Amino acid sequence: MTTRSVWSMCGMCTVRCPIRVETEGDEVTWIEGNPHLLEGALCAKGSAGMALLKDEERPLSPMIRKGGRGAGRWERVSWYAALDYVADKLNAIIKEHGPESIMMSCRGGPFMDLIKAFCHAVGSPNFSNHDSACGRNVHHASLSVYGLGRKDFVYDLKKCKHLILFGRNILASLRPAEVNQVMDMLDAGGTMTYVDVRQTLTGIKADRFFLVTPGTDYALALGMIHEVIKQGVYDQEFIDRYVADFDKLVAFVEPYTADWAAKECGVKADRIKEFVTEIGSQRPKVVFHPGWMLSRYRDSFYASRALHILNVLMGNVEVEGGQIFAKGAGDCGVKGIRSLDAQVPKPTAKRADGVGWKYQHFDKGPGLFHLFYDAMLTGEPYPLKALICMRHDPFTCFPDPQAQKEALDKLDLLVSVDTHYSEFGWYSDVILPESTFLERDSIIATQKGPKPRFIKRNKAIAPMHDTKSLYEIIKQLADRLGVGQYFPGSSIEELWAWQLEPTGFSLKDFDAKGFISLTDKPVMFDRNHLDGKFKTPSGKIEMVSGKLTEAGLESLKPYESPEKPPKGHFRLVFGRSPVHAHSHTVNNPLLYELMPENTLWINKRQAARLGVNDGDLVDVGVCGCSGTIKAHLTEFIHPEAVYMAHGFGRQVPLQSRAYHAGMADQKLMKGMLQEMDPAGGGLNLCECFVTVRRSAKNPKRMVEL
């Protein structure tokens, strides 16, 4: 049997690491991180890609719903029948309600151009993604300071001297490339400070661990800003050159002393002061990570803004060991790849989520998905009639799936394009199964950074079942909807050639390393001439954001303490497991074995009060909604909080391993679907209080009886 080596991209989570895959005949025999970029490193999930291929508890052919929504009665149909069904419905909806009544969403990432182009080609502006439950607060905070988004900077973690992480659990909620860099930085003598409400894999590697009261990051960051200014350890020259309204910041933080912060967040004032003295001697090679998943608290947007401001004070912009502008093809003197979306006329209708007109301070991009539910229910600004989710599971992603279902019931068509049965897919009308990442090609994309590159995914083997790539699904739907002309060529190879044409590169250039590097050396801008690089209204780094002011919002927002949990309640916090990707790997045979269910982390003292022992079952509840889960007792969680890993408690019966294993945090977030930070657009997912009690289902207690 012939052994082949294929360059590709992992698809087990949305990080999309570059990989090298070995096959023998039609079997995948080996997967490793691309040695040119990752030195072979891969995470546990990536290595379990082979188990995904073999898993037959995933949709193996298109399916059309037969019973009521969610009843689980399906008919397996051919692709012709499924695509005709979807296209006929969409055509009828377009005729009656206009194309803007169709909404599409996807998980985001480098291959989005295809989906965006499809949505716009159909004539709808209503393209969205998961991000109001993920990084929107960080993204909008970044825009408000620099006029540049979350992905317009990369952090030179390897060369920094001090990395400060506020709830950014970088070694568990991971990207292998970043993990490699952090470990190299630590090996080289770098320092790491970690801030969380519980101890984590990252915290145990850190030099300092600050256990904070939940929801007080903004207070700690303000205390740090105050102290940096008081000790005079900021980069005056950088600030004079590029920062507007620094004096307003100085006046604003005046009352937020380290002693004040200590009372709010629980970190001792002396420790804050020592920390600031230390970073003062390490700057500019000091990185305050502004956070990733910060759809958490009412003021997470402002906490992230404060972290961005700390970076500015350190003067760490465009320096080795600091934050570096992400460069694209143009910065390397190369023409960029052709964009499909750029060829499509922009739809003229305004967005149904209000982003861009009602909410002008938000980035239009993918808008804010959760705001569409209001439009579904009210029919304002116009009715929505169809939702196509590609690689996106709103029932796991957003709070209160029951409330979502009530809104979705107003729609005539729900389609899930997924490699798995998602909770949304199970409720939808049609499931179009995408081939797994090892069985499909994807379009070419640009990965920005100091050393930008073109990347693409190549299939390692042909699909094992009756599944198709997203490219094929979209192409065939586009043809049926009369917009096929926007997707040039009749095969992915022809599309690749079309994408690459202006760049001067050819497909052969991918062969050596699996990607096309656009530069040998990192491209750095001259730090003394960054004028024009910041895209704020003033062209400066803004301490007071013009856009926020226009929207009637504060930039330097006075601190308000978080709500205390009501008596008998805990604040529910959540995070990721290093061996799972959200909810869709829980049923993976290998990863299930590593972590079959989640547990409820609870402080030992609180557990003792409740008579709960380690491993006991506990009922976790809120407003009549409750679930049962095993308790994990630890000293290393703040007594106000309980924690569970997100992604469990799945209810798709065809996933026999994941079915009802553990508990779903989002289902406890009753009535929280519209609980958004008005300045950042992120959902306030951690503003949720639950009761915990020893469960009557407790097997140990039954033994005692």
Ligand SMILES: Nc1nc2c(c(=O)[nH]1)N[C@H]1C(S)=C(S)[C@@H](COP(=O)(O)OP(=O)(O)OC[C@H]3O[C@@H](n4cnc5c(=O)[nH]c(N)nc54)[C@H](O)[C@@H]3O)O[C@H]1N2
């Ligand atoms: N293995 C794995 N890695 C992943 C993912 C995955 O699914 N699995 N998903 C990726 C995605 S989409 C994202 S967005 C990132 C998320 O990456 P992160 O944002 O780093 O990760 P989380 O695990 O969501 O949350 C981190 C921590 O926030 C803490 N926290 C809760 N409240 C507070 C608070 O008030 N203050 C502080 N300081 N901390 C608090 C929680 O205890 C938790 O440990 O991870 C990415 N990487």
Ligand SMILES: Nc1nc2c(c(=O)[nH]1)N[C@H]1C(S)=C(S)[C@@H](COP(=O)(O)OP(=O)(O)OC[C@H]3O[C@@H](n4cnc5c(=O)[nH]c(N)nc54)[C@H](O)[C@@H]3O)O[C@H]1N2
């Ligand atoms: N309560 C609560 N809510 C949260 C979070 C939390 O921790 N707690 N985390 C938030 C964060 S950070 C994020 S990023 C979102 C994530 O929310 P989503 O974006 O919805 O989550 P994912 O699990 O990444 O993927 C969604 C779907 O993509 C499918 N999928 C996986 N691989 C493929 C593929 O190759 N092709 C196709 N077509 N489909 C695929 C999966 O089966 C899954 O059904 O959730 C957010 N919501």
Ligand code: SF4
């Ligand atoms: S982080 Fe792991 S699962 Fe995600 S793309 Fe990389 S190797 Fe795959």
Ligand SMILES: [Mo]
């Ligand atoms: Mo995320």
